Amino acid sequence: MSTVLGYRQLAERLREAVLDGVHPLGAKLPSEHEIAEAYSVSRSTVRRAFALLTEEGVIASHQGARRTVLARPREQNFGELRSFSRWARLIGEVPSGRTISLERAMADDQEAEKLGLAVGDPVFRLTRVRLLSGRPVMIERTAYVERVGTLLATVDLDRESICDALELFGIFLEHAEHAIDAINADPADAALLETAAGTALLRERRRATDPSGSPLEWSDDRYLGDAMTFIVRNSVASAPLARSIRDR
Amino acid sequence: MSTVLGYRQLAERLREAVLDGVHPLGAKLPSEHEIAEAYSVSRSTVRRAFALLTEEGVIASHQGARRTVLARPREQNFGELRSFSRWARLIGEVPSGRTISLERAMADDQEAEKLGLAVGDPVFRLTRVRLLSGRPVMIERTAYVERVGTLLATVDLDRESICDALELFGIFLEHAEHAIDAINADPADAALLETAAGTALLRERRRATDPSGSPLEWSDDRYLGDAMTFIVRNSVASAPLARSIRDR
DNA sequence: CAGTGGTCTAGACCACTTG
DNA sequence: AAGTGGTCTAGACCACTGC
Known part of the structure; x- marks a missing residue:
């Protein structure tokens, strides 16, 4: 016998039901009452589970009408978003890295602002090229x-996942803000990515903080434009994505 | 006297309190119990309001510890994301459009797939250049x-917001999936944007559906790379953004 | 009009943080 | 050990959908 279900387990059951075709795309789901009955939980627990699926973009809900299936559930979580290595392994590619440089330096204006430091405070700058199955992307x-930087010296940067390594030291990247735009590759970028100068690159500038909101890292990642796409799902009810005028 | 607060109003009060500096960045917020008492609502209502702020990236929460302020609240909602006009007005720019073409056509492979139609089914194709204060972006x-397309004939495309117009007809774009990548401007793009061929463009391909999940539109929007940035915020708890290998 | 989802309450217990 | 957030229950009322 299964023990009493929590809302996470219930959400997982529902995800599986959708994946297994029990609830095809566009179908109406059972009512909260029916599901509560079927799994012997309260209506609140059912609603909590549905809230998760709504956030994931799997189902839509409207007052008065039964919920409908919008999309198939996906494997995706923050870990995969934060870590190139984890993401690569998930999609069946072999991630690797080539460290170009790692240096201790004094924070410039932008680093100071983004990391909540004073100009001149020590920071560690790491430049790496990341590869998928041997191809620089x-x-x-x-x-x-x-x-965080002082810990990097102890990590084999070309082999291990920095995220995984930092977690072993009790450092967790919990929140992140991503700014995404497009730029032409400059000669340095082009050389590192083995492409022509001027190639369109997708740039992701990211600021990540620990659970309390203290900044830990500030990164400028440039993806080969024809190798990467970012996917965002949203609804009237939740819009984690915002447009903004380019911040120069 | 104010009437009894709902969780949305409570969330708005809390947002204002953060904006007004009552709760500075990094500060600990009052406990759920204290807020419930102060506003004469139940603890559940407080938690519901906090859930909104967490989703917005404004606060962080951890079992056992008080919540902390992560960032200042922002004006952003789905309407601004979906509609160029609404977004432009929000940031104080004057939006305008120049319609290049509007034609009735038969769906090609990609349109059929994205709109859930059969190849050859009728679709309406609209090409527009959007400008901010006279500059094409x-x-x-x-x-x-x-x-939806048949309704477009009745809209003054260069002056009105399509979103606003469609809502008058009872058509609501409720869910959307955005795929974001970077490409070099082809000669046609360059001419329309009054820039050089090869300029890096930020491409957003978007599929929007009505509340029940039926596709209504499929769009390929190309932004001048140096004019636009997308911002995404997320946490371990919710990751609406996913990476994906470029879908060719 | 019955059914369904949205909101709210009051109370309980547990897991974790903090002093 | 006390305080705090996380989870769950049981029940109530309202707003909206769809027959």
Whole structure:
């Protein structure tokens, strides 16, 4: 016998039901009451589970009408978004990295602002080229606060996932803000990515913080335009994506 | 006297409190119990309001510890994301458009797939250049299903917001999936945007559906790379953004 | 009009943080 | 050990959908 279900387990059951075709795309789902009955949980627990699926874009809901299936559930989580290595393994590619440089430096204006430091405070700058199955697809230029940077010396940057390594030291990247735009590859970018100068690159500038909101890293990642796409799903009810005028 | 607060109003009060500096960045917020008491609502209502702010990336929460302020609240909603006009007005720019073409056509492979039609079914294709204060910043190439497309004939495309107009007809774009990547401007793009061929463009391909999940439009929007940035915020708890290998 | 989802309450217990 | 957030229950009322 299964133990009593929590809302996460219930959500997982529902995801599986959708994947298994029990609830095809566009179908009406059972009512909250029916599901509560079927799984012997309260209506609140059912609603909590549905809230997860709504956030994931799997179902739509409207007052008075039964919920409908919008899309098939996906494997995706913050870990995969944060870590190139984890993401690559998920899609069945072999991730690797080539460290170009790692240096201790004094924070410039932008680093100071993004990391909540004073200009001149110590930071660690890491430049890496990331490869998928041997093909260079991304340049990562990251500035870490000193506390994190000093740990990097102990990590085999070309083999291990920095995220995984930092977690072993009790450092968790919990929140992130991503700014995404497009730029032409400059000669340095082009050389690292083995492409022509001027190639369109997708740039992701990311600021990640620990659970309390203290900045840990500030990164400028440039993806080969024809290798990467970002996917965002949203609804009237939740819009985690915003447009903004280019911040120069 | 104010009437009894709902969770949305409570969330708005809390947003204002953060904006007004009552709760500065990084500060600990009052406990759920204290807020419930202060506003004469139940603890559940407080939690519901906090859930909104968490989703917006404004606060962080951890079991056992008080919530902390992560960032200042932003004006952003789905309407601004969906509609170029609404977004432009929000940031204080004057939006305008120049319609290049509007034609009834038969769906090609991609349109059929994205709109859930059969190849050859009727679609309406609209091409527009969008301008901010007279400067071209985006090319919009959209395919609408017939039901929506036939309404477009009655809209002054260069002056009105299509979104606003469609809502008057009872058509609501409720869900959307956005795929974002970078490409070099081809000669046609360059001419429309008054820039050089090869300029990096930020491409957003978007599929929008009505509340029940039926596709209504499929669009390929190309933004001048140096004019636009997309912003995404997320946490371990919710990841609406996913990477994906370029779908060719 | 019955059914369904949206909101709210009051109370309980647990897991975790903090002093 | 006390405080705090996370989870769950049971029940109530309202707003909206769809027959």
